[in-house]
């Protein structure tokens with residue numbers, strides 16, 4: 001079963017100060033499942049709430065593909081996801097841009113209906129993610145891929161019902177939703193979701209684990225497992241008191257973007273342990289992870305998970321040595337891979353090599369023991385900001401929709417807090433930077449908004465007229 005059995009005592013999920021034990025969660029979700037069985041796909045408003053948890057679990061119990069919609073998405077992005085995914089129902093509070101029938105989800109509802117387990121090859125999730133150009137694409141993930149990934153991670157981290165999982169990551173991407181919610185449910189590890197991933201909230205959750213005894217399933221221990229993106233860990237380190245509160249944690253895990261060495265070292269100094277890193281993509285789920293029982297090696301993301309193989313290839317497809325130094329494109333294959341981009345056969349075919357490996361578009365090195373270090377993206381047009389993946393082309397297209405903007409080029413600039421921050425170089429007349437930022441936030445999503453606008457007279461272009469982004473820093477006014 002993808003999510004394990006619905007029986008059992010004690011806490012399953014707490015979001016903020018609302019919670020459900022395992023039996024109550026399954027029976028609230030069964031009430032949702034009973035209403036949606038047979039639907040092509042359901043869209044779930046991805047806010048951090050118990051409603052979202054019940055809606056997602058309801059979809060999975062019913063065997064109906066779940067389409068998580070970013071809680072901060074603007075109208076155009078939300079419409080794109082709903083139209084493209086073919087979702088027939090909206091699970092969550094009404095939102096602008098939703099013209100589907102709305103099903104209100106009530107976590108206090110109960111149903112004793114039991115549903116047959118859907119086939120492993122059935123679609124579990126359709127998750128939207130950015131490419132370098134164009135609108136976000138729907139990544140089709142099977143139940144088999146999700147289960148394989150979660151089991152391999154449980155093995156790598158000795159993740160068990162003894163762990164209480166803590167995080168406050170968004171419930172609409174792989175990290176917070178697949179690992180952070182479905183992982184907890186499959187492993188049987190109670191989840192404390194902090195709504196926002198702030199240092200203070202992580203520290204409070206660490207203290208709350210101590211007081212959970214009466215609420216924990218009878219089989220559970222009190223070991224803390226904490227998930228965060230590098231921005232979260234960097235903020236924890238800067239807030240010394242919060243970092244010290246995590247000293248009792250069993251395992252700290254970082255992923256979704258590169259963890260700067262000083263942040264890993266800062267965590268080691270404050271908590272007594274460096275985090276383990278793991279690497280993945282929406283399309284492949286997590287494919288590489290440092291094992292909990294292996295010595296920590298700052299800057300390295302570990303070995304291929306059980307069921308996954310990795311290799312490095314050069315620009316012309318030639319093999320790259322596993323010598324810990326030579327850089328190549330990371331390619332992966334195995335049980336955790338997606339089934340393709342929804343209704344995009346050409347993009348799907350282009351994502352795989354002729355001999356069946358998925359091209360990650362990430363540059364890496366591998367050492368003789370199969371440990372990986374990520375060294376960057378192959379394309380400047382793929383930005384990672386706060387752990388969110390954002391395509392430059394998508395932001396440029398949105399910017400060009402603003403009446404004052406004539407030309408736009410978007411880059412990711414190094415940022416101490418966010419890893420990269422989105423900077424937009426614009427040519428136009430009477431551009432009001434704050435209004436342009438709000439325009440993108442309202443159309444795409446809040447997390448895709450440029451953090452800075454630089455108005456310039458011209459963009460540097462080559463003879464073919466293509467913007468030369470590498471020269472853009474020189475265009476700084």
Ligand code: MCA
Pocket residue numbers: 169170173174175176197229231232255256257278279280281282285286385386387388389437438441442446447449
């Ligand atoms: C500011 N706000 C605005 C505007 N400006 N709202 C509308 N329009 C504006 N112009 C307000 C928002 O309403 C919101 O308010 C607040 O600013 C959000 O600010 P923001 O700056 O975006 O937040 P942050 O604090 O900088 O966020 C940092 C973060 C976040 C918490 C680390 O980036 C985050 O949650 N990242 C996680 C991403 C993630 O999970 N990625 C995994 C992808 P208010 O706060 O009041 O609502 S999966 C993946 O990568 C793979 C598989 C993997 O390996 O895991």
Ligand code: AMP
Pocket residue numbers: 129174254255256257258259277278279280281282283301360361362374377384387388389
């Ligand atoms: P997304 O599809 O949003 O899941 O983003 C996937 C991308 O996140 C990958 O292609 C990498 O560029 C990046 N990423 C994920 N984990 C790590 C990590 N541990 N170190 C460096 N980059 C990472």
